[in-house]
Amino acid sequence: xxxQKFIKILLVFFVSITMSYFFYFFGDTWGIYGDAxxxxxxxxxxxxxxxxxxxxxxxxxxxxxxTSVKNSFLIVNYLCLAITSILIFLFFQNPNNKxxxxxxxxxxxxxxxxxxxxxxxxxxxxxxxxGMMLLLYxxxxxxxxxINLLLITFFSFSHSLxxxxxxFLILFMILKNSILNINRNLVHVIIYFLLPFLILILHxxxxxxxxxxxxxxxxxxxxxxxxxxxxxxxxxxSTFGPLFVLLFFFTIEKRNSDSLIILSV
Numbered sequence: 001x002x003x004q005k006f007i008k009i010l011l012v013f014f015v016s017i018t019m020s021y022f023f024y025f026f027g028d029t030w031g032i033y034g035d036a037x038x039x040x041x042x043x044x045x046x047x048x049x050x051x052x053x054x055x056x057x058x059x060x061x062x063x064x065x066x067t068s069v070k071n072s073f074l075i076v077n078y079l080c081l082a083i084t085s086i087l088i089f090l091f092f093q094n095p096n097n098k099x100x101x102x103x104x105x106x107x108x109x110x111x112x113x114x115x116x117x118x119x120x121x122x123x124x125x126x127x128x129x130x131g132m133m134l135l136l137y138x139x140x141x142x143x144x145x146x147i148n149l150l151l152i153t154f155f156s157f158s159h160s161l162x163x164x165x166x167x168f169l170i171l172f173m174i175l176k177n178s179i180l181n182i183n184r185n186l187v188h189v190i191i192y193f194l195l196p197f198l199i200l201i202l203h204x205x206x207x208x209x210x211x212x213x214x215x216x217x218x219x220x221x222x223x224x225x226x227x228x229x230x231x232x233x234x235x236x237x238s239t240f241g242p243l244f245v246l247l248f249f250f251t252i253e254k255r256n257s258d259s260l261i262i263l264s265v
Contacts, residue, residue, distance in 0.1 A: 027119035036122035080126035131155030163196035
């Protein structure tokens with residue numbers, strides 16, 4: 001790595017940390033309620049309800065930091081957001097468009113997920129976002145089946161959302177593209193397909209307890225909190241929709257598998 005590239009990475013890191021603090025100080029103040037209660041329980045070594053009990057990685061790492069619970073989560077999550085910013089910056093480097101990674105980096109830093117996780121603090125999602133982006137970045141440079149399995153399994157303990165990466169790898173294998181360096185292997189496709197189900201079983205075995213909510217209860221509770229399926233969809237779209245629309249028009253001229261890969265990322 002040359003000095004100029006190293007300086008750019010440091011700059012991205014400090015810009016990301018600065019913007020996280022900006023959203024923290026000028027955004028809404030979040031207390032310890034909702035999901036945060038369950039994550040604090042994990043942090044303190046207490047039982048948590050399912051599915052929150054299946055997300056111990058961030059709370060565990062936070063316990064290593066010798067400060068208050070809120071500051072511990074803040075340090076872990078801000079570092080994860082900053083590393084994600086760096087990975088996005090590196091992933092989207094395009095020799096044909098030297099500003100592409102800067103543009104996408106700006107979209108990421110001003111996005112609702114970035115501002116939300118910068119201000120809500122006691123959350124576990126930043127680590128899984130970092131895990132997903134790390135998986136994509138590594139597979140852009142080289143393909144290693146065992147590293148992929150390890151990363152998906154490891155970061156699934158931060159959030160089960162990570163298991164979706166397994167299905168994305170299948171998509172990237174099936175659709176020929178010039179973005180990711182992935183080998184096409186039928187055995188690997190089958191294992192990637194089975195991996196999410198094996199991980200969910202592993203989570204259930206490890207974190208099974210009499211103090212758990214069923215998956216159906218969690219879904220119903222979430223929809224009731226949102227105000228129904230329609231409102232829940234609108235909440236989701238308000239978070240990611242504008243970026244999807246923007247990327248759609250950004251890639252529609254290509255109309256090839258690369259466009260679908262970019263949209264998926």
